Amino acid sequence: MMLPDFSKTRVLIVGDLMLDRYWGGSTQRISPEAPVPVVNVNSSEDRPGGAANVAINAAMLGAKVSLLGLVGEDENATILKQRLKSFDIDCQFTAIADKETITKLRVMSRNQQLLRLDFEQSFALVDKSYLLEKFEAQLPHTDVVILSDYAKGCLSEPQQFIAMARAHQKVVIVDPKGTDFAKYRGASLITPNMAEFAAVAGDADDEAMLTQQAQDLKHELSLEALLLTRSEEGMTLYQSSQGGFHLPAKAKEVFDVTGAGDTVVSTLALAYGSGSSLEDACVLANTAASIVVGKLGTSAVTATELALALQEQHGHKDTGVLTEDKLALALTQAGARAETVVMTNGCFDILHAGHVSYLEAAAKLGDRLIVAVNDDASVSRLKGPGRPVNNVQRRMAVLAGLGAVDWVVPFSEDTPQRLIARLLPDILVKGGDYKIEDIAGGQEVIANGGQVKVLHFEEGVSTTAIIKQIVNKDSQLSSS
Numbered sequence: 001m002m003l004p005d006f007s008k009t010r011v012l013i014v015g016d017l018m019l020d021r022y023w024g025g026s027t028q029r030i031s032p033e034a035p036v037p038v039v040n041v042n043s044s045e046d047r048p049g050g051a052a053n054v055a056i057n058a059a060m061l062g063a064k065v066s067l068l069g070l071v072g073e074d075e076n077a078t079i080l081k082q083r084l085k086s087f088d089i090d091c092q093f094t095a096i097a098d099k100e101t102i103t104k105l106r107v108m109s110r111n112q113q114l115l116r117l118d119f120e121q122s123f124a125l126v127d128k129s130y131l132l133e134k135f136e137a138q139l140p141h142t143d144v145v146i147l148s149d150y151a152k153g154c155l156s157e158p159q160q161f162i163a164m165a166r167a168h169q170k171v172v173i174v175d176p177k178g179t180d181f182a183k184y185r186g187a188s189l190i191t192p193n194m195a196e197f198a199a200v201a202g203d204a205d206d207e208a209m210l211t212q213q214a215q216d217l218k219h220e221l222s223l224e225a226l227l228l229t230r231s232e233e234g235m236t237l238y239q240s241s242q243g244g245f246h247l248p249a250k251a252k253e254v255f256d257v258t259g260a261g262d263t264v265v266s267t268l269a270l271a272y273g274s275g276s277s278l279e280d281a282c283v284l285a286n287t288a289a290s291i292v293v294g295k296l297g298t299s300a301v302t303a304t305e306l307a308l309a310l311q312e313q314h315g316h317k318d319t320g321v322l323t324e325d326k327l328a329l330a331l332t333q334a335g336a337r338a339e340t341v342v343m344t345n346g347c348f349d350i351l352h353a354g355h356v357s358y359l360e361a362a363a364k365l366g367d368r369l370i371v372a373v374n375d376d377a378s379v380s381r382l383k384g385p386g387r388p389v390n391n392v393q394r395r396m397a398v399l400a401g402l403g404a405v406d407w408v409v410p411f412s413e414d415t416p417q418r419l420i421a422r423l424l425p426d427i428l429v430k431g432g433d434y435k436i437e438d439i440a441g442g443q444e445v446i447a448n449g450g451q452v453k454v455l456h457f458e459e460g461v462s463t464t465a466i467i468k469q470i471v472n473k474d475s476q477l478s479s480s
Contacts, residue, residue, distance in 0.1 A: 003284070003307045004274035006062040011269060012138050013058065014131075014161055015051025015148030015175075016123075017069035017093065019076045019101060022047070024108040039109050048083050049104060051148035053300070054175070057266035058146075059087040060300040066090040066138050068131060070123045070154050076101040092138075094131050099123065102152055123153030132160055139168040144273030146265060147187070151177040162186050173269040175261060181221060189225045189278070191265050197228055214238040225278055227285075229264055235289075237282045245279055247286040263292040263301055284310075304332040320400045321408045324419065327370070330407065331423055340366030343425035345416040345440075347374045348395050349388040356402065361455050362429045363404035370407045370425060371399050372416045381414060415440035428452045 024043040031038050048056055055067040067084065071077035073095045080101060081091045102120040106113050131154075139145075145165045149155040158174070165172045166186055174190045179199045184190050192200070201217055204210035210228075218226045218238055225239040236244040267288040271281035287309050288301045307329050322330065334341055342365045348355060363369040373396050379388040388395065396408045411419045420428060420441025428445045434454050436442055442452040 003303065003310060004271055004276055006270050006274060006303060007064075009270050009274045010064045010066075010141060010143045011058050011146060011266075011273060012066050012068070012135070012142040012144075013051055013055050013146045013148060014068045014135060014155065015054065015146070016150035016152035016154045017052050017067075017071055017080060017102065018048070018050035018150070018152075019080045019103045020047045020049035020053075021045070021103060021105045022108055023105065027109040027114070037109070037114060039107055039114065041107075046079050046083060048080055050102070050150045050152070051146075051154075052080060052084060054146060054148045054262045054266050055084060055089050056087055057263050057300040058270055059089050061267065061270055061303050061306070063270050064090075066092060066142070068092050068094075068134055068138070070094050070096055070099070070126060070131065072100040073097050074101055076103050092134050094134070096123065096126055099126070120152060124156040126153065128154075128157065128160070132164070135161060136164055139165060139170060142168075142170055144171045144173065144269045146269050147172065147174045147184075148262070148265065149175060149177045158183050159185065171269070171273055173265060173272070175265045181217065184223075185221045187221070187223060189223060189227060189268075189272075190221070191227045191229060191261070191268070193229045193261065194231065211238065211243055214244065227264075227268065227282060229261060229289075235264070235282065235286055237278060239278055245282065247282055249286075249290065260289050260293050263288050267301070267306070302332075302336070304329050305336075308333050321396045324409055324411075324422070327407055327409050328423065331425075334368055339368050340427065341368045341370065341423075341425045342366040342427045342429055343370040343372065343420065343423065344429040344431070345372035345374075345411075345420075346431070347379045347383065347388060348399055349379065349383070349390060351395075351398050356404075358431045358455055359399075359402060360404045365427050365429065365453065368406045369404055370409065370423070371405050372419055373399065373408060373410050374414075375410050375412045378412055378414055417441045417444070420444060424448045424450065426450050429455055431455050 022045045023041045025039045025041040027037040027039050029038050030036065051069055052067065055065050059065045067089055071080065071093045077093065077095060081093065084091050099121050100119060105117040107115040147155055147158055147161060149158065155161070162172055162184065163186065172187045174184045174187045176184055176190050176192050176196060181190065181200050201213040204213055214226050214228060215238055225237060227235060227237050229235045232249050234246065234248040236246045238244045264285045268281050268285040271284045272278060284306065288306055291301045291305050291309055331341060342362055344362050359369065359371070373392060374382065375392045376388055392410055396410065399405050400408045417440040421444040424445060427450060428439065428442055430439045436452045436454065439452055445452055
C-alpha cells in the first residue's frame with residue numbers, strides 16, 4: 001500500500017482543547033504526613049491534549065491543519081497556542097473571560113503515573129455563535145472535518161457543525177463521547193471505542209450480535225460508516241450491510257495507550273480526505289495506532305514512521321538493498337532513534353578480504369553503515385572495458401549479506417557527491433590514501449556537522465590485482 005501525500009490535505013478540527021502538563025521526579029521516601037510517596041519534582045513538560053493532540057497528529061503526518069476550540073483568558077491558553085504554532089497549526093481559539101483553559105496535571109516517577117489533577121470547567125453553556133462563524137469561514141478551504149469530542153462542552157451541540165459541514169459537502173469524522181450518539185446524526189463516520197459503544201448499544205453476546213448492533217446504530221444515525229476501536233482486538237469498520245471489515249491489532253509492545261484514539265481519528269481522516277478508500281484509511285489508522293502505543297505519554301506518528309511500518313508489514317525491512325528514496329526514509333527514522341550513520345562508497349566488483357575488513361572497521365564507527373555502489377555504466381567509465389565483472393545487482397546482494405552492512409544503495413554518477421549531499425551521514429568514510437578535502441561529498445557532510453575519516457585498505461589485496469592474477473593463470477594454462 002502506498003502512503004497518500006498528506007501535504008495536500010487540508011483538515012479542519014473542532015473540539016475540546018486541553019493542556020497536558022507532566023511533572024516528573026524521583027520517589028525515594030514516604031511522606032511522614034500521610035502514607036503517600038514524596039516526589040522530588042525536577043522536570044516539567046507541557047503537551048497539547050484533547051483536540052489539540054489530534055491536530056498535532058495531523059500536522060506530524062504533513063497535513064495543513066486549522067484548529068478551533070474554546071480556551072480561557074489565561075497563561076495556559078498562551079502556552080497551548082505556542083506549542084501548537086511550533087507545528088505550523090493555524091490556531092483559531094475563542095477565549096472565554098470567566099473560564100480557565102482545561103489542564104490536566106500528571107505527576108510521574110520512573111515512567112509511572114502516580115497522580116492526575118484536573119483543572120476544568122465545562123464550556124457547555126458558553127455561546128458558540130462566534131465559534132460557528134469561524135467554522136463556516138474555514139469550510140470552503142477544507143477537505144475533511146474532524147469533531148473531537150471529550151465531553152468538555154465545546155461540542156455540546158455538534159449538530160450545528162455537522163449540518164454546516166455537510167451543506168458544504170465535506171466529510172465529517174467524529175470521535176464521540178457520552179451516551180447520546182443521536183447528536184452525531186448525519187456525520188460521515190464516528191469512531192467509538194468498545195466501552196463507549198456498549199454504553200449506547202448495550203453489551204453484545206457474540207460477534208454476530210455486535211455486528212447487528214453496529215449496523216443498527218449506523219442506520220439510525222444515517223452514517224456512512226462506523227469504526228469500532230477494540231483495544232487489543234484491533235478495530236472493525238462497519239460500512240456495508242454485510243459483516244464488518246476487521247483489522248487485528250499490530251502492536252508488538254504496548255507502553256501507553258494515551259492519545260491512541262487521537263492518532264486513529266487523525267490518520268483515518270487524512271487518508272480518507274486524501275482520496276483513499278475507507279478500508280485503506282482504516283489500515284493506515286490501525287498501523288499508526290500500533291506505532292503510537294509503543295511510545296510513552298501523549299504522542300504522534302510521523303509520515304516516515306508510518307511509511308516504514310507499512311514496508312515492514314509487507315515484508316520490506318529497512319535493511320538490505322534500498323532505493324534512494326526508501327533509504328532517505330530509513331535515515332530519517334534512524335535520526336529519530338539517535339543512531340549514528342556511517343557511509344562509504346565504491347565499485348566492490350569482486351568482494352575480497354580487504355573489502356570485508358574495511359567495511360567491518362567502518363561499521364564500528366557508528367550504529368548503521370550505508371554502502372553506496374557505482375552502477376555498471378559508471379564502473380565501466382572508471383575502470384575501463386570489461387568491467388564490472390559482476391553486475392550491480394549481484395554486487396549489492398553480496399554486500400547486503402555482510403553482517404557489517406545495513407543498507408546498500410546504487411548511484412549512477414562517477415562520484416557519489418550528489419547522493420551524499422542528500423543523505424548527509426554523520427560519518428563519511430573512504431578507503432585508501434585520500435586527503436579529506438578531496439573526498440566526494442566530504443564538504444557537505446562537514447558543513448552539516450558530520451565527520452570525514454580515511455581508513456586504509458588491507459595491503460596487497462585489490463580487485464584489479466585479483467583479476468590480473470586470474471588472467472595470468474589462464475594464460476599460463478593456455479600456453480602449457
